[in-house]
Amino acid sequence: MISRDFCRPLENPRHGFRGIAMIQFLSHPIRKGDPGWPNSPTFEFEQTSQIGVNGQSANTYSLHLFNHFSSHMDGPNHFNPTGIQLYEVPAERFVYESPVLVDVTLGPDELITIEDIKPYEDRIANSDAILFRTHFTKIRSSDPELYASHGPGVSPELCEYIVKQFPKLKAVGLDFISLAAYQKGSEGVLAHQWMLGNFHEHYVLIIEDLNFENLVQDHLQTVIALPLRVAEVDSAPCTVVAISAR
Numbered sequence: 001m002i003s004r005d006f007c008r009p010l011e012n013p014r015h016g017f018r019g020i021a022m023i024q025f026l027s028h029p030i031r032k033g034d035p036g037w038p039n040s041p042t043f044e045f046e047q048t049s050q051i052g053v054n055g056q057s058a059n060t061y062s063l064h065l066f067n068h069f070s071s072h073m074d075g076p077n078h079f080n081p082t083g084i085q086l087y088e089v090p091a092e093r094f095v096y097e098s099p100v101l102v103d104v105t106l107g108p109d110e111l112i113t114i115e116d117i118k119p120y121e122d123r124i125a126n127s128d129a130i131l132f133r134t135h136f137t138k139i140r141s142s143d144p145e146l147y148a149s150h151g152p153g154v155s156p157e158l159c160e161y162i163v164k165q166f167p168k169l170k171a172v173g174l175d176f177i178s179l180a181a182y183q184k185g186s187e188g189v190l191a192h193q194w195m196l197g198n199f200h201e202h203y204v205l206i207i208e209d210l211n212f213e214n215l216v217q218d219h220l221q222t223v224i225a226l227p228l229r230v231a232e233v234d235s236a237p238c239t240v241v242a243i244s245a246r
Contacts, residue, residue, distance in 0.1 A: 071240060074205065130173070153176075178208050
């Protein structure tokens with residue numbers, strides 16, 4: 001059995017830390033049958049060669065993947081017609097050296113508001129990424145229909161507040177399916193527009209459908225989110241890892 005986590009020696013002068021680091025996935029593996037945005041494509045694959053069959057020496061597969069399925073990153077062009085596409089985003093915007101974990105208790109269809117982040121504002125002011133942990137990811141496997149169709153979201157008022165008040169912020173990460181709550185479509189559109197630069201020169205990348213269950217703020221050092229780099233595409237699936245002190 002392959003472990004999801006990896007430990008190695010770490011020396012990080014930026015954080016004044018020297019010791020053992022744990023590297024863990026925050027993104028989900030892409031699987032057939034996992035929940036996706038309602039009425040949208042998801043993921044299929046087919047094997048195109050198999051070792052030992054018809055003289056083949058290698059296994060290969062053809063993947064059919066919706067670019068907003070499973071853990072993925074929304075680039076500016078997703079809701080902003082003049083925004084850059086994800087492959088054009090500078091590489092430094094995918095590395096977060098001062099992430100803040102924000103715990104918010106939400107039920108289905110509820111939105112994160114400005115009041116929810118007030119206790120964290122001093123940390124967010126010096127942060128480059130907010131990770132919103134609602135624990136909604138716990139039902140991703142047990143109740144995929146609820147997860148997809150009645151997930152929480154982020155209010156457009158909070159999105160406007162974030163892009164105006166926190167200029168150092170490069171990304172937000174979510175442990176639910178989308179910045180938009182499916183049952184609150186108009187609020188979701190406006191929230192995406194604020195984050196992705198429609199009304200403000202500061203765009204904030206959106207990383208959706210992650211898992212923060214094992215993160216500890218006091219140990220968290222760095223988050224790296226690397227999207228699939230596809231030209232002429234607004235957004236893409238991404239692999240996200242956290243580096244934490246132990």
